[in-house]
Amino acid sequence: MRDLDNKDLRGRSLLRFAAPQVFYPLAGTLAPWFAAIAVVLTVIGLYIGFFVAPTDFQQGEVYRVIFIHVPAAWMSMFVYLLMAFWSAVGLVMNTRLSFMMARALAPTGAIFCFIALWTGALWGKPTWGTYWVWDARLTSQLLLLFLYLGYMALTEAIEDSRRADRAGAIIALVGAVNVPIIYFSVQWWNTLHQGASVSLTKAPSMATTMLLGMLVMALAAWAYTIAVAFWRVRSIILERERHTDWVGAELERQGSK
Amino acid sequence: MLSGAGSAFAAVLRRDLMLAWRGRADVLVTLAFFVVVICLFPFGVGAETNQLRAIGPGVLWVAALLSTLLSLHRLFAQDHADGTLEQLLLTPEPAALWVTAKIAAHWIVTGLPLVVAAPLLALLFDVEQDALGVLTLSLALGTPILALIGAIGAALTLGLRGGGVLLALLVLPLYVPVLIFGAGAVDAYLGGVGATAHLLLLGGGLLGALALAPFACAAALRIAVE
Numbered sequence: 001m002r003d004l005d006n007k008d009l010r011g012r013s014l015l016r017f018a019a020p021q022v023f024y025p026l027a028g029t030l031a032p033w034f035a036a037i038a039v040v041l042t043v044i045g046l047y048i049g050f051f052v053a054p055t056d057f058q059q060g061e062v063y064r065v066i067f068i069h070v071p072a073a074w075m076s077m078f079v080y081l082l083m084a085f086w087s088a089v090g091l092v093m094n095t096r097l098s099f100m101m102a103r104a105l106a107p108t109g110a111i112f113c114f115i116a117l118w119t120g121a122l123w124g125k126p127t128w129g130t131y132w133v134w135d136a137r138l139t140s141q142l143l144l145l146f147l148y149l150g151y152m153a154l155t156e157a158i159e160d161s162r163r164a165d166r167a168g169a170i171i172a173l174v175g176a177v178n179v180p181i182i183y184f185s186v187q188w189w190n191t192l193h194q195g196a197s198v199s200l201t202k203a204p205s206m207a208t209t210m211l212l213g214m215l216v217m218a219l220a221a222w223a224y225t226i227a228v229a230f231w232r233v234r235s236i237i238l239e240r241e242r243h244t245d246w247v248g249a250e251l252e253r254q255g256s257k
Numbered sequence: 258m259l260s261g262a263g264s265a266f267a268a269v270l271r272r273d274l275m276l277a278w279r280g281r282a283d284v285l286v287t288l289a290f291f292v293v294v295i296c297l298f299p300f301g302v303g304a305e306t307n308q309l310r311a312i313g314p315g316v317l318w319v320a321a322l323l324s325t326l327l328s329l330h331r332l333f334a335q336d337h338a339d340g341t342l343e344q345l346l347l348t349p350e351p352a353a354l355w356v357t358a359k360i361a362a363h364w365i366v367t368g369l370p371l372v373v374a375a376p377l378l379a380l381l382f383d384v385e386q387d388a389l390g391v392l393t394l395s396l397a398l399g400t401p402i403l404a405l406i407g408a409i410g411a412a413l414t415l416g417l418r419g420g421g422v423l424l425a426l427l428v429l430p431l432y433v434p435v436l437i438f439g440a441g442a443v444d445a446y447l448g449g450v451g452a453t454a455h456l457l458l459l460g461g462g463l464l465g466a467l468a469l470a471p472f473a474c475a476a477a478l479r480i481a482v483e
Contacts, residue, residue, distance in 0.1 A: 146426065146429070146430040153423055154414070157420075157423055162483075163481065166480040167480055167481070170413060170476055171410075171427055178434075181434050182431075182433055185433065186437065188437070
């Protein structure tokens with residue numbers, strides 16, 4: 001009877017989702033919803049961005065790349081923090097799923113980082129007259145991309161998944177400590193980028209519709225990240241747990257469908 | 258207790274220095290690489306004196322960074338191969354302590370020669386003689402940071418195939434602030450602003466790295482050996 005009670009208690013705790021076997025179906029259920037939210041929000045955000053938001057009086061139509069550029073740049077930084085967070089949780093709590101989550105997030109963060117750089121280059125050509133300048137924000141974004149690549153290269157190079165997880169976690173945390181240092185050192189070194197248009201402490205220096213479009217796109221990026229990370233973490237779980245019975249049963253069920 | 262920890266530190270330091278002395282040729286290769294890389298730049302960018310003078314400090318710094326990178330894999334590789342590392346990890350002394358000793362020995366062997374040679378090589382770029390002191394001081398403060406951060410990367414990539422290239426990818430982005438403040442110190446001095454701020458930041462960075470990097474490095478070694 002007591003055993004049953006314990007099981008019941010454990011069953012109610014959110015922590016039970018730390019078990020890959022329990023998280024796998026949950027991620028499978030949630031991912032399509034987040035993907036749908038991402039699609040809807042992207043459509044709304046781009047509509048606001050391209051049709052509702054007014055033309056910028058200085059930069060003309062070209063500024064509209066902001067609706068992709070800024071959310072991607074935000075997301076690339078958030079995702080790195082998330083990765084560092086899950087890495088720290090994994091190292092402290094010794095939970096396998098945390099490491100898997102960190103590894104599932106890395107490619108998405110790298111892609112956002114790349115998108116931010118790419119759209120930034122396309123935006124820089126008409127406004128600054130050059131695709132690339134060694135400006136503080138561009139440079140720190142580029143270095144962030146290198147940090148992502150280093151993390152992915154390290155975790156892929158180590159075959160033993162336990163060592164790969166932990167080594168990756170350490171480099172993610174070392175990177176997280178360094179990101180602010182890199183950011184401020186580079187800023188001191190050289191800056192040309194327009195100041196941030198959105199700040200938590202000051203009134204935003206842009207039209208409300210522009211801000212709205214950007215925020216909607218940022219939410220879309222969040223939803224996309226969650227959906228993709230869940231799908232990727234499902235693949236990682238299957239690969240890691242392939243020797244277990246439940247994965248065998250799961251694969252058989254998927255195969256028979 | 259303190260003397261016990263101190264003697265462990267000294268023992269590892271002495272052992273690593275002795276090993277390096279026995280294999281001096283390896284050490285000289287790092288210095289030779291430093292010199293050769295620096296001498297390549299005039300061929301690449303042209304021998305125009307004003308231009309060389311402008312890029313001199315930066316070139317010296319980048320070369321120091323690359324030389325450090327080149328020697329990093331030796332920091333733990335041999336001890337890993339012959340099992341010394343596992344024995345060290347089994348000792349009751351805190352791992353961060355002897356890791357610091359190993360890094361210190363590594364810097365004395367690979368970093369210090371670069372610091373000593375730098376003012377001489379700076380003359381090849383006609384860097385103003387007043388600025389040589391600042392350049393040397395910035396390297397003396399900066400290269401230990403490079404060794405400390407690099408040691409984390411070396412520990413993480415221990416025993417991996419293609420570890421050298423991977424190490425570069427991991428470590429080079431983290432080196433950027435050191436490079437900025439190191440090369441920036443000389444430029445600031447020449448520009449009349451004074452190098453104090455840069456040198457203080459480098460010193461602060463050194464203390465920060467000294468406080469944090471040995472622990473990260475020790476954790477990475479445990480993971481690698483496990």
